[in-house]
Amino acid sequence: MRYYTIGMAGHIDHGKTSLTKALSNVDTDTLKEEKERKITIEPGFAPFPLTEDIHTSIVDVPGHEKFIRQMIAGVAGIDLVLLVIAADEGVMPQTREHFEILSFLGIERGLVVVTKIDNVQKDMFELLKEDIHDLIGGTPFEAFPIHFVDSLSMKGIDSLKSSILNQLETVAQRKRSGPFRMPIDHVFTVKGQGTVVRGTIFEGSVGQGDRLVLEPKGSEVKVRQLQVHRQYQTKGVAGQRAALNLSGVSHEEIKRGDVLISAHSFITSDTIDIRLKTLKNVKPLKQRAPIKFYIGTAEMIGKIVFFDRNELLEDNEAVFCQVRLHSPVVAKRGDRFIIRRPSPEETIGGGEVIEPAGEKYRFGYETINRLKAKWEGSPEDHIEDMLKKHKLLTLKELEQSTSLQGNELVNTLKTMQDEAMIDKIDNSYYTLLVSIADCKKCTCERILSYHKEHPLKIGMPKAELIQELKEEYPERLIKHCLHQLLKQDEISMSDQYVKEMAFHPSFPEKWEKRMNSVVNELYTQGLQADSFTNLYKKAQLPQELFTDFKHFLIREKLAVPLEEDLFLHIEVFEKAVFQLKKEFPGEFTIQEAKSVLNLSRKYLIPFLELLDYKGITERVDMKRHWVMKTGDE
Known part of the structure; x- marks a missing residue:
């Protein structure tokens, strides 16, 4: 089975909800207010099985400008988009904003769907095509097929279904192996069952009885039951819409934007290195200006930090910079995000995460070059970068910090071992060979320095040596290096005192x-x-x-x-x-x-x-x- 999520996007009242119903026979406007006002307020979801082995979910997102946050949350995790444009109105402001948001989120597969064609004359279709090409020309969306449909009379719906199926045939499946991650977009309670959360499974799989972690709070929860489109299942996989009944947490403790993950599998951080692309004609954005940061289904308040400028003017080039958030969020390398201005509210741009656990860097091009190298780097570069930073990491920790998973990570590590770049110690921890060499050198230098400072003593206390070196190296790596130095007869040890092999206590020359x-x-x-x-x-x-x-x-x-x-x-x-x-x-x-x-x-x-x-x-x-x-x- 293959599972995908299809997102609807477009201006308010352009027929997204009606199109969803025409395709799936499900009305996604379920709220009383949505029925009364005849507008979508919250993302709606409908099952849309295309074939026996391709099952999809349709996400109908709000088109009104007041509900951009809900729109962004809805399109997080989609595999294919339907950009909906009403024939009687053409391209409108929210059409453009949704299109820009989809571009920044890296959506590369989709179709343009012109709805309400029974409301206009056929000679208007060519003008509509020109209007659409003005919008998507020169972008990946330019290759999207254009379909003309009417959701009430069902004109063009069968052709659209066939085209959707053809598009999905070329879309790679999301990773089912590796850690589980599901951003939450809906939280509610069911009488007699307790807390239930819904979301699109970004990656991995989840089963009944699994234990997960709710981030960013770090609460441990257990999956009591799970449903996929109201059907009880024993397992949910990447690409599916799932509802999880959780124990160990109340619904008041969860909000949209929280993420369910496998334990110790993803980084939660409030400082994120990014590559930002801005809209054309964007208003200047000053250094440390307040921003709204959208990633997954989360909306976070923070500030933007530049390292090569004090103000971002209109710029078609990508900018390497950083966001510092008021509270932590789950992110991994390559995740897509949107940045908006808080007041007046408008989309600034978007891009991808370079490093989810950023640090405070110096202002200057040295930092820019460092961030650029991270973005352009190969899997080997990412692993080397993390091992330089942390010195010693398990496979699980490397998976978390590099965002490399499964065979790609294992094969890359094997290649690096074969090329004598890394070593594995204690059967569990990876480190750079250069880190081992540096640690051994530093160890010998510190012991010799101690002998000069204390020539009367038999040697340096091992515990004191380890404590001093721990400022630079993990204790496990230090002990590994001490063991190697002992085997190589470069040092000796007795009664927990370490000394250089040729050293013998003596009176200080001065005294x-x-x-x-x-x-x-x-x-x-x-x-x-x-x-x-x-x-x-x-x-x-x-x-x-x-x-x-x-x-x-x-x-x-x-x-x-x-x-x-x-x-x-x-x-x-x-x-x-x-x-x-x-x-x-x-x-x-x-x-x-x-x-x-x-x-x-x-x-x-x-x-x-x-x-x-x-x-x-x-x-x-x-x-x-x-x-x-x-x-x-």
């Missing part, structure tokens, strides 16, 4: 002489050394190196701590142990140790407790036994 003097003083003072703090102050060393110096002496086995602020030179300590063991090779008491070492209790007790702590001796009652051989033996 080397004074630090050596402290070590020598410890040796000279023997077993009754002065407090370490006093020795350090006497050497006039900087206070910020005090702790590092202490740890260095212990770690490098130049000294051993008796107490927090009492150190012995390692040779002094080992000589004392040797003397004590030589005199008492089996066991000894405190008094016997004192007789050999000639120490006061201030130094003797900490010394003996240190022997116990190191496992050299073991205290049993009032005596100590030797339990470990010393290096001197």
Whole structure:
């Protein structure tokens, strides 16, 4: 089955609703006010099956200038347009505005339908054709077939149906694979069932029981039931009009313009890079002027931001610029939009989204060239651009940020891997090889810098290194690069400290002489050394190196701590142990140790407790036994 949406467009009272009824036998004016005033206020939808395998929906949009928003919402997501012109009036103001809006939305397939032909003489038809050619000449619409019909007498309707079918044969189907997206154009409640939303499925598919996300609110909802043109179905696909009965949300929380999507599949943003094409004779548009931005079924208030001018004058060339909205909207690369002036209301132009998650850029041609490159870029360029920006992305995240989907994305990624442009880490994350190289270089540079700043330390704490690098790189990428550097023997790691392979802690060159003097003083003072703090102050060393110096002496086995602020030179300590063991090779008491070492209790007790702590001796009652051989033996 193939599913398409056909849009009606044209001036008020030119017969769009009557033509819809003639084609589908459905009256789309359902509101009481529409019946009373005989004008379309809200978009109407009618099923229009053409063949067994081609099913379409007709969207009848309002023609009155007061309902342009509803018109834009109605034509969002159409595959083919019928531009309706009444034979007794010809091309009118809203005909032109609808035509311009359709042009900006990128509609490339359609027909021009001249209605109410029973109201005019046949010799008027040639004048009507000239009028139509003046409107569509030089545009893609110029190739549209022109049909003359009368919806009441049914003249020309069968021929029009055949022509519609021929046109649809050349229209590519919307993507059913990949993420689901459906902009909402109608919200209501059904007694006993709750909240129901309607819209045209832009892409993907949806089934009963599926869980979706309502954007931009981010609410999670579940599809309880779904209908396609009042018929219950288990599944809806791209191109179909669908009504979804939702749980998890009330109808007051939803409005036209909200979008239902698969979780984590599309970007919601309030800053969007665009390529804008304006109408001829457009009034000047100043920098940061307020605008109304229409995308999908949404109408948003925002401002326009230019990077190469302070005012947009009449210009037939496309302009690369940005919109900054008051609230976020769902968008993807390539989506079409319309921009209108809020007051007095008029259409300014339209175009396509270049980057849905724009940033704040500098004013100047460098930004323009950057945006132009994004617009002209290949799939490889889009992937490279996103990986440069984010460094590390999953397949799902790449799908969301590049707007590439399915086989196109997978095949492009494979090509880039084969060409040694990207790599895949942890079986899930893609990154540029140049990002890996940059991260490794930055990692080594930071470690070397740390060694210069802290030569007394064994290395840089791994957690501190990762925290610093996280300002530039994702943590997963940093850990991957650390693992590679370890395998390549460029760094080593012990006790969560990272160091460059050839690095060994040493005294800072500037303070080397004074630090050596402290070590020598410890040796000279023997077993009754002065407090370490006093020795350090006497050497006039900087206070910020005090702790590092202490740890260095212990770690490098130049000294051993008796107490927090009492150190012995390692040779002094080992000589004392040797003397004590030589005199008492089996066991000894405190008094016997004192007789050999000639120490006061201030130094003797900490010394003996240190022997116990190191496992050299073991205290049993009032005596100590030797339990470990010393290096001197």
